[in-house]
Each structure stands twice: as structure tokens, then as C-alpha cells.
Amino acid sequence: MHLQSFGAACTVTGSMHLLTLQTPGGERRVLIDCGLFQGDDDLEARNNEPFSFDPQTLDAVILTHAHLDHVGRLPLLVRRGYRGAVYCTPPTAALAETVLLDSARLQVEGYRQELRRARRQGREHEVLEPLYEEADVHRTLALLRPHLEFGETLRVADVRVTPGRAGHILGSAYLLLETSDARLIMSGDLGNRESGLQLDFTPPPAADAVVLETTYANRTHRPWPETLSEFAGALRDSIRSGGKILIPSFAIERAQVILYTLKGLMDSGEVPHIPVFLDSPMATRATNEYFEYGDELIVPVREALQNGEDPFQPSTLHVVPTSAESQRLNRYDGPAIIMAGNGMMTGGRIQHHLKHHLWKPSTSLIIVSYQSPSSLGGRIVAGAETVRLMGEEVAVRAQIHTIGGFSAHADQDDLLAFLDTTGRPHVWLVHGETAVMDAFVPVLHGRGLKGDIVPDRSAVDLLGPGFPAGRPPGLEIEASSDPARAEGGE
Numbered sequence: 472m473h474l475q476s477f478g479a480a481c482t483v484t485g486s487m488h489l490l491t492l493q494t495p496g497g498e499r500r501v502l503i504d505c506g507l508f509q510g511d512d513d514l515e516a517r518n519n520e521p522f523s524f525d526p527q528t529l530d531a532v533i534l535t536h537a538h539l540d541h542v543g544r545l546p547l548l549v550r551r552g553y554r555g556a557v558y559c560t561p562p563t564a565a566l567a568e569t570v571l572l573d574s575a576r577l578q579v580e581g582y583r584q585e586l587r588r589a590r591r592q593g594r595e596h597e598v599l600e601p602l603y604e605e606a607d608v609h610r611t612l613a614l615l616r617p618h619l620e621f622g623e624t625l626r627v628a629d630v631r632v633t634p635g636r637a638g639h640i641l642g643s644a645y646l647l648l649e650t651s652d653a654r655l656i657m658s659g660d661l662g663n664r665e666s667g668l669q670l671d672f673t674p675p676p677a678a679d680a681v682v683l684e685t686t687y688a689n690r691t692h693r694p695w696p697e698t699l700s701e702f703a704g705a706l707r708d709s710i711r712s713g714g715k716i717l718i719p720s721f722a723i724e725r726a727q728v729i730l731y732t733l734k735g736l737m738d739s740g741e742v743p744h745i746p747v748f749l750d751s752p753m754a755t756r757a758t759n760e761y762f763e764y765g766d767e768l769i770v771p772v773r774e775a776l777q778n779g780e781d782p783f784q785p786s787t788l789h790v791v792p793t794s795a796e797s798q799r800l801n802r803y804d805g806p807a808i809i810m811a812g813n814g815m816m817t818g819g820r821i822q823h824h825l826k827h828h829l830w831k832p833s834t835s836l837i838i839v840s841y842q843s844p845s846s847l848g849g850r851i852v853a854g855a856e857t858v859r860l861m862g863e864e865v866a867v868r869a870q871i872h873t874i875g876g877f878s879a880h881a882d883q884d885d886l887l888a889f890l891d892t893t894g895r896p897h898v899w900l901v902h903g904e905t906a907v908m909d910a911f912v913p914v915l916h917g918r919g920l921k922g923d924i925v926p927d928r929s930a931v932d933l934l935g936p937g938f939p940a941g942r943p944p945g946l947e948i949e950a951s952s953d954p955a956r957a958e959g960g961e
């Protein structure tokens with residue numbers, strides 16, 4: 472039972488794990504997730520590298536959930552020769568369509584923009600082709616097999632696969648993979664048991680090895696009631712100052728959590744009813760899937776849906792479909808909440824709202840998701856006095872509020888609770904920064920568990936002895952990341 476990770480090894484992005492499993496029918500190669508690297512230029516450059524394996528040699532692909540950093544290179548895998556099945560849960564298939572079509576559009580738009588710029592500089596030959604286009608996405612969607620149901624075992628490439636509820640976003644699953652001689656759990660991304668719309672993850676069964684995400688393995692999230700009152704306080708302060716309230720939001724899960732929370736705070740009178748503009752067609756499309764799969768959500772949401780109510784619709788909600796209408800919002804007078812993507816402010820409609828409002832002291836910017844240090848949002852959180860937006864320097868004079876507790880990721884207590892029912896597995900750490908995983912290894916050792924950091928790209932024997940001190944030889948020790956910036960996480 473071997474694992475080779477080509478993404479989310481010593482980093483939190485680009486999830487892609489190749490499993491080599493022995494079955495009665497022979498060796499099988501199963502790819503778990505095929506995500507896009509998102510972040511700084513060095514990370515994103517990895518998207519253009521050739522795959523370190525021949526896509527045609529894979530027996531199957533299984534997706535844990537539909538976040539771009541778990542599905543975003545799938546159309547590239549298909550473009551480079553993969554023709555087999557891609558297994559996932561039904562909501563993951565529905566959301567993956569929205570996510571991948573949007574990604575293809577961004578790839579093509581980015582390419583055209585870069586080409587125009589490069590032509591003016593006489594270096595158009597340097598511009599890289601888009602990773603994939605819409606036609607590649609349609610070929611990919613045709614391979615999706617939404618046959619995974621929580622708690623039901625499916626045979627995939629001679630391996631018994633049983634998904635469990637991961638509680639991270641709609642449709643998210645962890646996977647139990649069983650061969651004749653071993654049981655392995657791939658955690659995917661696990662949910663924060665305190666926040667959001669998702670039910671808690673279901674306790675996993677016993678296993679010989681667990682490959683565990685560790686995004687927030689070194690910290691504990693603020694309790695949910697505190698997060699709610701912090702958010703309500705930020706909104707009330709912002710409304711008093713009379714300006715626009717900008718909430719950059721990722722389209723899947725975070726946008727729905729914020730809409731649901733806003734509705735609750737307004738209905739209960741904790742926050743005045745002011746107009747809410749949802750300026751994200753992708754979030755609007757994704758919200759439809761939350762209606763479709765409402766049975767998967769927490770009880771109050773499920774009950775509201777059963778009563779024919781819309782739990783994601785504050786009474787003052789306006790949906791902004793076109794970019795012309797989005798531009799017209801710049802001339803809207805009076806206080807209003809504007810939710811727009813993307814969540815890290817590196818692109819999308821939020822950019823023109825920032826350009827028009829970030830320089831005004833009456834504006835409030837409420838940050839509810841992870842901001843990577845190199846992103847525009849990360850620079851604003853770090854206290855930049857000016858930022859470059861759509862070709863202009865813009866002063867940062869808005870009030871900045873950072874609300875951390877909306878994270879959709881498990882914290883250390885959640886991760887340990889997840890391991891509680893798994894017996895005494897060898898725990899292999901992925902999807903975390905090295906410093907975070909380094910801090911978590913001794914916690915595992917303290918519980919009598921073997922814990923090892925999965926190296927980038929090199930194969931490890933999941934049933935083997937692991938590494939001295941829990942880290943692969945030659946792994947550089949990173950400076951500890953600033954947890955205040957690592958809020959949210961996707």
C-alpha cells in the first residue's frame with residue numbers, strides 16, 4: 472500500500488494523491504483528488520508541470536469534494552489522456568460542474584489578457600496556453616460517476632471503497648479503502664464541527680493507516696457563539712459608519728454560510744435590515760445545489776427548506792446576475808452589504824468594488840475566509856497602506872474586520888476526535904504547512920500513535936515504519952506561519 476503525493480504534501484493546495492494498492496487481481500493505481508495549485512506564482516507554476524505518471528495507467532480517480540484545489544486539474548488529466556471513471560458523491564458531481572466551468576473560463580480569460588499584454592511587449596511566444604478549456608471540462612464531466620453514497624461500499628478497481636460524511640462542504644467525503652490485507656482512510660478535507668451548514672463528520676471505522684489533512688492541526692477555532700457575536704458587532708459598527716460593507720466570499724459553502732448567518736442576524740433584530748447584494752453568479756448557481764441536497768444540511772436549514780422557506784435569502788437580498796449590473800452598484804447610494812468573489816480578492820467582481828470603496832474611511836471590509844499571505848487580501852490583512860487594483864494604486868482607508876471562526880476546516884480537537892474511533896492507525900499528514908504538521912506530530916506521539924509527514928512526490932509505504940522524528944529526511948524546517956492570517960481555509 473504505497474502513496475505518492477503530487478500536491479498537498481507540505482502545502483495546503485493542489486491535492487493529488489496516487490495510491491498503489493495490491494488486490495487479488497493485481498496491482499491497482501487509484502488517484503485521490505486532482506486539484507489545482509492556488510497561491511503564489513511558484514505554487515501555481517506547478518500546474519503547468521507534466522504529471523509525474525502516465526494518466527492512462529490509472530485504474531480510477533476518486534474525488535473527496537468539489538473545491539478547486541481538489542478537482543481543478545481533472546480536465547488537464549483528461550486532456551493528457553485519462554479516459555477512465557471519476558467517482559464522487561452526487562453533490563460533488565453537481566458542484567464540480569460549476570467549479571470546473573468557472574475555472575476553464577478564468578483560464579481562457581487569463582490567457583487572452585496575458586497574450587494582449589505580451590503582444591505589446593513583443594513576447595507573445597512566452598505566454599503559456601490555458602491549462603484547459605470548456606470542451607475539456609465537458610469531456611471530464613462525462614467521466615463523472617456520482618455513485619458514492621455515505622456508508623455504502625462500492626467496488627472500484629478491485630478495491631472496496633466506503634465514503635463517510637466529512638462535514639466540510641456539501642457532498643464532502645472521507646474514504647475507507649479496503650484491500651485483502653489492509654484498511655486505509657483518506658480524510659480529504661474534514662469539517663469544523665462548530666460552524667456552518669454541514670452536519671458533523673461521522674466517526675470513521677478502525678484502520679491500519681489514516682492519511683489526514685492538517686490545515687489547522689496546531690490550533691483551536693474560536694467557539695461558534697463568539698464568532699457570531701463578533702460578526703454581528705462588525706456589521707453593526709460598519710452600518711453606523713454609513714458606508715459600503717464588502718464581504719469577499721468564496722462561492723461554495725462560505726457564501727451560503729454568510730447568507731444564512733445574515734438572514735438569522737437580521738430576522739432576530741441583532742443587525743438592521745440593510746440591502747444585501749450577492750454579486751456572484753457562481754455563488755448563486757452553487758446555492759441551488761444546497762436546495763437540491765438540503766437533506767445533508769444541519770437541522771434548522773433542513774426544516775426551513777421543508778417548510779418552503781429559503782434559509783439563504785435575507786429579506787433584503789438582491790442577486791446581481793450581469794457584470795453591467797455589478798458595475799452599476801458603484802453608483803448605489805447608502806449603506807449596503809456587497810458579497811462578491813473571489814474570497815482572497817485576487818480576481819473577480821470584488822476587485823472593482825474594492826477599487827471604488829477601499830480608499831473611503833466609511834467603507835468596511837469584513838474578511839471571513841483564509842487569505843494566503845501573497846494574495847491581495849493577505850497584503851491588506853498585513854496592513855498594506857496602498858494596494859494595486861486593476862492597474863491603479865488604491866489607498867487602504869477602509870475599516871478591516873477579520874472574523875476567523877467561519878473556517879470550514881477541522882481544528883486540532885476535531886482532528887483528534889476524528890482519530891478517536893480509528894483504533895491505532897499509522898497517521899500520515901498531508902494538506903498542511905510543514906510548521907503546522909511539525910507541531911502536530913508530537914501531539915500524535917503523546918497519544919501513542921505513529922505520525923509522519925508525507926513527503927512531496929516521493930513514495931511512502933503506508934504500512935512501513937515511517938521516518939525518524941516523524942519527518943522525511945531532508946525536509947526543510949519552515950518558519951512558523953502566522954495563525955492570524957491563516958483564518959478560514961478552503
Ligand SMILES: [Zn+2]
Pocket residue numbers: 536538541639660961
Ligand atoms: Zn476543501
